[in-house]
Amino acid sequence: MSIRVEDLVYVYGEGTPYETRALDGVSMEIEDGELIGLAGHTGSGKSTLVQHLNGILRPKSGRVFVDGSEITARGAKLTGLRRRIGLLFQYPEYQLFEETVYKDVAFGPSNLGLSEAETDQRVREAMFLAGLDFESAAQRSPFELSGGQKRKAAIAGVLAMRPDILILDEPTAGLDPKSQSDILRMLGNIRKSRGIIIILISHNMDDMARLADRIFVMEKGRIELSGPPEDVFSRGAELRGMGLGLPEAAGMIDMMRDRGAEIEGRPLTLDAAELAIDRYLRSKRARP
Amino acid sequence: MIRDITIGQYYPGDSWVHRLDPRLKIVAALVFIVTLFVIRDFIGYAMAALALAVTIAISRVPLGFMLRGLKAIFVIIVFTFTLNMFMTDGETLFDIGPLTVTREGLYNALFMGTRLVLLIMGSSLLTLTTKPIRLTDGMESLMKPFGALGLPSHELAMMMTIALRFIPTLLEETDKIMKAQSARGADFESGSVIRRARNLVPILVPLFISAFRIAQELAMAMEARCYRGGEGRTRLHELRFRARDAAAAALGALFIALVALERVFADTIYGFLHII
Numbered sequence: 001m002s003i004r005v006e007d008l009v010y011v012y013g014e015g016t017p018y019e020t021r022a023l024d025g026v027s028m029e030i031e032d033g034e035l036i037g038l039a040g041h042t043g044s045g046k047s048t049l050v051q052h053l054n055g056i057l058r059p060k061s062g063r064v065f066v067d068g069s070e071i072t073a074r075g076a077k078l079t080g081l082r083r084r085i086g087l088l089f090q091y092p093e094y095q096l097f098e099e100t101v102y103k104d105v106a107f108g109p110s111n112l113g114l115s116e117a118e119t120d121q122r123v124r125e126a127m128f129l130a131g132l133d134f135e136s137a138a139q140r141s142p143f144e145l146s147g148g149q150k151r152k153a154a155i156a157g158v159l160a161m162r163p164d165i166l167i168l169d170e171p172t173a174g175l176d177p178k179s180q181s182d183i184l185r186m187l188g189n190i191r192k193s194r195g196i197i198i199i200l201i202s203h204n205m206d207d208m209a210r211l212a213d214r215i216f217v218m219e220k221g222r223i224e225l226s227g228p229p230e231d232v233f234s235r236g237a238e239l240r241g242m243g244l245g246l247p248e249a250a251g252m253i254d255m256m257r258d259r260g261a262e263i264e265g266r267p268l269t270l271d272a273a274e275l276a277i278d279r280y281l282r283s284k285r286a287r288p
Numbered sequence: 289m290i291r292d293i294t295i296g297q298y299y300p301g302d303s304w305v306h307r308l309d310p311r312l313k314i315v316a317a318l319v320f321i322v323t324l325f326v327i328r329d330f331i332g333y334a335m336a337a338l339a340l341a342v343t344i345a346i347s348r349v350p351l352g353f354m355l356r357g358l359k360a361i362f363v364i365i366v367f368t369f370t371l372n373m374f375m376t377d378g379e380t381l382f383d384i385g386p387l388t389v390t391r392e393g394l395y396n397a398l399f400m401g402t403r404l405v406l407l408i409m410g411s412s413l414l415t416l417t418t419k420p421i422r423l424t425d426g427m428e429s430l431m432k433p434f435g436a437l438g439l440p441s442h443e444l445a446m447m448m449t450i451a452l453r454f455i456p457t458l459l460e461e462t463d464k465i466m467k468a469q470s471a472r473g474a475d476f477e478s479g480s481v482i483r484r485a486r487n488l489v490p491i492l493v494p495l496f497i498s499a500f501r502i503a504q505e506l507a508m509a510m511e512a513r514c515y516r517g518g519e520g521r522t523r524l525h526e527l528r529f530r531a532r533d534a535a536a537a538a539l540g541a542l543f544i545a546l547v548a549l550e551r552v553f554a555d556t557i558y559g560f561l562h563i564i
């Protein structure tokens with residue numbers, strides 16, 4: 001699996017007074033098995049970008065390739081593509097509609113025309129992955145679940161398609177801390193067990209630092225920064241200029257450096273920071 | 289996709305037409321529509337079209353944007369035109385298969401088509417140049433005299449404001465839900481009529497739930513800010529009838545007078561045209 005995006009431009013409401021240039025020449029390349037973090041201020045074009053990856057939006061100009069074949073070409077087959085690329089929209093719980101969680105999760109597989117047995121297997125698998133207990137949740141109405149469980153049910157609905165590429169648009173936004181960490185743990189598990197491409201849109205830089213192989217930072221419809229977390233988070237001033245921050249640990253280390261502490265490396269998580277500070281304190285004691 | 293619908297949309301601007309008192313604009317639009325039904329020949333329509341064209345030019349709403357609104361009702365226009373063309377008796381012009389096009393039919397079709405286009409462009413100019421909030425303010429003010437008869441003018445206006453305010457929101461919501469369901473393999477474009485109707489369930493259920501949620505949140509927000517109906521309510525932007533409104537009203541009156549004159553003296557005008 002691979003994704004290649006070339007010079008993508010998209011304009012909402014072209015020719016009206018409400019015209020917005022949401023994408024302004026975006027290029028990126030994603031390789032097999034990568035977990036990509038996509039960050040950026042609200043309105044920077046993240047959601048618009050990912051909707052091009054499964055053909056829901058068609059660009060004004062530019063091209064998108066999935067596995068080498070151009071999906072933006074005229075008459076490209078999108079049905080097959082949609083089953084391979086799972087896209088979880090922002091606030092996906094608002095798309096639940098069936099009487100039971102089971103039926104809602106089964107919506108995707110049954111649209112693929114799978115047999116009942118196959119569908120059943122997929123629903124169980126997807127609910128398990130999403131962290132929903134099959135026995136207690138499957139026959140309940142999705143509307144009587146808690147916020148976090150609704151979100152998980154919606155995620156299960158996308159996982160039941162068994163996508164090769166999983167795109168999640170702010171999957172933890174507005175949830176309680178426990179549900180947030182459940183969902184992130186789930187991402188880690190899926191990645192370990194399936195080795196698929198995952199694109200995670202998030203504002204939480206700590207999550208990005210912990211999970212992502214590479215991070216793309218968008219601003220005003222362009223990709224302004226990209227690279228492994230260590231590189232991206234070494235550009236604290238630029239990130240702040242775009243209304244974004246650093247992971248807590250990296251921010252703290254930066255502040256300590258500003259006050260003269262010679263801390264080595266680029267710790268991004270609290271554990272790594274602890275080690276780095278410990279090392280610094282020892283070396284300081286060794287040569288006063 | 290679904291957001292291309294522009295009927296009832298506002299085109300932001302600061303032209304002379306935009307700044308007119310909404311009450312005047314509402315009355316003017318109504319009068320214009322009535323005039324279209326009073327006019328009996330193409331000379332009258334030429335006058336109406338000229339008046340409309342001048343107003344559109346002053347409003348600086350691009351013609352392309354106005355015509356886009358017409359696209360949505362294109363079917364109705366074509367339907368009216370065709371029906372009139374074939375269904376009127378009279379002097380035969382030519383035949384298309386079993387259907388006969390008469391001279392009167394063609395005249396009627398053009399006449400009705402022109403009337404419909406002018407009607408829609410005239411009324412959409414009102415919404416294009418008037419912010420929804422000013423429009424409902426104007427309606428409320430115009431309805432106020434009927435309050436004595438028990439007409440709840442404020443409540444009606446508030447309902448209209450809310451409805452107008454939430455049309456784009458609900459369209460946006462529909463768009464989002466459709467995208468989300470098609471990402472799960474839903475297909476809204478193919479299959480039999482029954483299948484297609486059934487495929488609407490995954491859109492309609494979430495849409496209704498969203499609508500109720502939005503309504504509930506709005507009601508709470510309004511109550512939290514002590515909304516309790518129209519009585520004793522003052523407003524931030526008082527409507528004021530200014531000199532420019534008076535000038536516009538005078539021009540409107542002139543237009544009506546000219547149309548009336550044309551109608552009364554139509555025969556004389558025809559006679560005159562005949563001579564030259």
Ligand SMILES: Nc1ncnc2c1ncn2[C@@H]1O[C@H](COP(=O)(O)OP(=O)(O)O)[C@@H](O)[C@H]1O
Binds near residue numbers: 046
């Ligand atoms: N359906 C839409 N219609 C019109 N404009 C939109 C629509 N969706 C997004 N936009 C605009 O496009 C820009 C990018 O939006 P979006 O991709 O949602 O950004 P993000 O996901 O990074 O917050 C914003 O300016 C937004 O207002």
Ligand SMILES: [Mg+2]
Binds near residue numbers: 043047048
């Ligand atoms: Mg977004």
